[in-house]
Amino acid sequence: MGREVRRVALDFDWPLNKVWQGFLMPDRFDEEKCPDCTSGYSPQAQNLYDLWYGKLPFDPASTGSTPWRHDSPAVREFAERNLSNAPDFYGTGEAALQREAQRLADHFNSGWLHHLSQEDVDALVEAGRLHDFTHTWSRGAGWQKKEPAVTPTAEQVNEWSLRGFGHDAINASVAIRARCEREGVDDTCSTCGGHASLEKYEGQRAEAEAWEPTGPPEGDGWQLWETVSEGSPVSPVFATADGLATWMSDPARGNRWVPPAAAAKFIADGWAPSFVGTASTGVVSGVEWVGHHADDEK
Ligand SMILES: [Zn+2]
Known part of the structure; x- marks a missing residue:
């Protein structure tokens, strides 16, 4: 640079x-936006995506999960951290702590990502996405699979999802696609084949891929x-x-x-x-x- x-x-x-x-890249390679999707998902998969992030009303019972409460230990810890980081904003004392813990619990209850089922967890393990549970890490050796293999429970993973970085977009995609497969529905938009856009003319995409500066x-x-x-x-x-x-x-x-x-x-x-x-x-x-x-x- x-x-x-x-x-x-x-x-x-x-x-x-x-x-x-x-x-x-020349403008002539710009494709038409797909009329039937925004990100290449089928309608069912898009619905799951919206549930994952709480963009649609989500019910923890729908995955067999238990709602978070203000006195769930992980939620309380989270609230304690918030209070100690910004006491002027959140206030202090037990009432303030409970109020913040309830706000967090409501937030965590609003999305699928904090309420995985065991099948969701199994799919993530299968895809190698839960190394915090299934692997050990050390300088030099890096990530090593635990022997014998470990499969975390849904409860463990859901609590873990409240701490640190939690699930990323790849985990969302793995869980969504696995659930579509279990339910026997397509996970990919049939109009655009998952590209989220359509060629303006046949061969446009191949031309774009072959393009070099x-x-x-x-x-x-x-x-x-x-x-x-x-x-x-x-x-x-x-x-x-x-x-x-x-x-x-x-x-x-x-x-x-x-x-x-x-x-x-x-x-x-x-x-x-x-x-x-x-x-x-x-x-x-x-x-x-x-x-x-x-x-x-x-
Ligand atoms: Zn589409």
Whole structure:
């Protein structure tokens, strides 16, 4: 990420600071939005997704789970943490604690993700998604499967889901698809095949996949580019490296000015990060740093 020198055609005249069109996926590859889904799920799977995150009314009994209460230990612990982190907001004392614990319990009762059934848990274990229970971790050995294999209970997993990071989007997808399979319904939108979009013409998707970015026309010119975006030119095209170096070290460039030696070294190397911080120089432009670096090597 930073700046680089490109050799471009002398008559290359793409606007400065505008991403070179060859680096951007052309609009012609944009597909039509699927009229029947938003994320590629079948209607049944979308319904489960909404239940997972509590976007639709969810009943813990529907998965055989027990509702969380203000005095469930994990809920109370959570409420205690909130109170101690922000006593001015939540208040203090038993009444405040119970009020916050009840609010949390209501929230945790609103989604399937905190009320998995044992079948949901089994599907997650099968997919290797519950390493906290099924594996041990150590530096060096990394994750190792417990022997004999361990299958956590739904109750354990649901309590775990209240702590730390809990379930991620992949867990949601695994649970949703497994439940669709158990219920014998398709998990994928039949209109779009799960893409959530439709080709505007046959073969559009294959063309998009085959597309590769192309650089600007190559030639004898020298030009400075930024690489923080996909890439855009930031200097005029010069016929010589010296021309570009002179431009880079022109005091008229204000705070982007760099010493001539730094510019020359940078052009020779062809690349520099945007900014570099070192003990001896403080934060300097990457181009200037390349120049300092050259001094070190002498
Ligand atoms: Zn669809």
